[in-house]
Amino acid sequence: MSNTIHTVTEAHFHDARNQYPQDWRRLANYLHGQGLDFDSDIPPRQFATGFGNLNYLIRLDQQWAVLRRPPPGPIPPGANDMARESLILSRLPKAYPLAPRALHYCEDSEVLGARFFIMEYRPGLSIGGQIPETIRQNWRGEVPLGSHLGTLLIRLLADLHAVPPERVGLDQLGKPDGFIQRTLTGWVERARLAWSNHPPADLIRLIEWLQQRIPADQGHCFIHNDFKLDNVLLREHDLSPVAVIDWDMGTRGAPLYDLGVLLSYWTERDDPPCMHALNQMPTAGDGFPGREQAATLYQNLTGTTLTSLTYFRVLALLRSAVVFQQICQRKTLNGEDNDSGVEFGQLARELCSFALDVSRGQYF
Template sequence: MASYLRGQGLSFDSDTPPRQFAAGFGNFNYLIRVDGQWAVLRRPPPGPIPPGANDMARESLILSRLPKAYPLAPRTLHYCEDSHVLGARFFIMEYRAGLSIGGQLPEAVQQSWHGEAPVGEYLGTLLIRLLADLHAIPPEQVGLDSLGKPDGFIRRTLDGWTQRARLAWENDLPMELVQVIEWLEQRIPADQRHCFIHNDFKLDNVLLRETDLSPVAVIDWDMGTRGAPLYDLAVLLSYWTERGDPPCMHALGQMPTAGNGFPSREQAAAHYQSLTGVSLTSLHFFRVLALLRSAVVFQQIHRRRSRDEKESGTIPDFEQLARELSSFTLEVTRGRYY
């Protein structure tokens, strides 16, 4: 690494051991020092990569351009195309120190919060505002108007996740998922206004200043593209657990939205509409599509991790979670949950 970066005019501090960030199931991230400054090295995990995932070239391109209009996106410092250096393509981006909140709201945050609204109401409203701000940026303004193919995005996204589902379950799909896919096939909406979308926007991808929970950075852009804004909203809502949801949604452990004063999914969607003016007419379709994606992702994680016998005995039962999410998704098609 030091030798490679020297050839690129960069100085890698090999006396400071890289430290891996612990969170996440996907890409590996390491805190390193380059040219005397802290930076983050980001690379894919080892092993086979699902189509369209863990795309370092795409993410480094996005982060070389998007920060001009969306300062919360950290800047790319260097991209390495040569997979022989570290065994995979990687890039280096600026480091932003901040708090990442996952499925549990830290007790320290609850105790130190002194805002007028409950902390969950603040965080839920913040998430929707940051997503709306992103969707308001014209892709051509930041040189991302050639990224992705917005025409046919909805059809292509459904086909892509259907194919991934078949691969993840080795063509033995749960019956609930078969019914979900049939439901989606019969209700594909017409292409709508497109914008630049994050494609995995959620609370732990927003880094917060510990003193006042103001946003410091939005991270994890490897699936960013141009597409339907309601899909981006639906992906966020697929992580948005409510108190009355079945156990599988609570088992996701992605966002602490089942309490702490967070708005409901319906309230969050209504707030997004008030900020953007985007009609929610087809949101039900996108909600189901995003939940299909969640079920497939956890099945993919199960397959990837079950190949490693060292990990298989220490990880949650992602296969069971994927099946339960399939059942929940079918319930959403029937209108039993928002």
């Protein structure tokens, strides 16, 4: 690979003043001891996207690579699991080539203050809440831009769910038996911690609804656990997939939960303001299929019945609400911008209310 960083511009990185510092000299010494050559003459750059893990473009063994580590401060239970992600990316690419290969894992938190791993760099375009205007103007596909992206997402998810975990040595990862109950219990506990024992009324109602309707365990598969558009890197010229990233919550579990998580980010034009405020995927325009159309396509591709999908939709929205409340809590504890913390907290409460609306059938 050449020294050129394809498809990446200055806008993709934090500037030097806003970059979270790392002890690069210590990293170089550690990697040298592992037989790896870290090029300290090319300063690492921190990618600007995301609220969670910190990602840096580095030069390793004369190739570009990505160093990935958790954010500073307390880590919620089960989150930002570098060991898990490194294990997945050392095995899954054999059957799912869009998963980047893990190159090295470091369990010694003394090196950079946290466990980290390094993976291959796949240059590509990441689309978040807004489609770049240049992409919209240059699209020459046979179907509307949103139709292409929405269909692509569902097909990639269906392809992932078709990978037998035992084929790639991931058949011991996670515990699929009792997955639904355990997932609910985990997010209820995280909600209690995030709201510091002062939960809003809609959160209490939401948890009661979920606890009273737990479906029977279904067939399981390997799931990504945070599958969404900005975790799919795309070639800029034709928007074909280059990579699927952010595997730190991957496990064996219910496929409809993975679909429910994806749909929890899938905003529609007539959704309430909180779903638009999420700004996670640009699905409210540009010809994107609606959530029901997306779910039907998934059913047609996989043969999976959608009987319990509403439950998983509601559970995934609870998860989103808790995540934004955790961000609010972290910003408050770290003394960061108070206004943004308040906004995240308000969004979390409104998502609880929207989840109740979904449970009542007011939205798909």
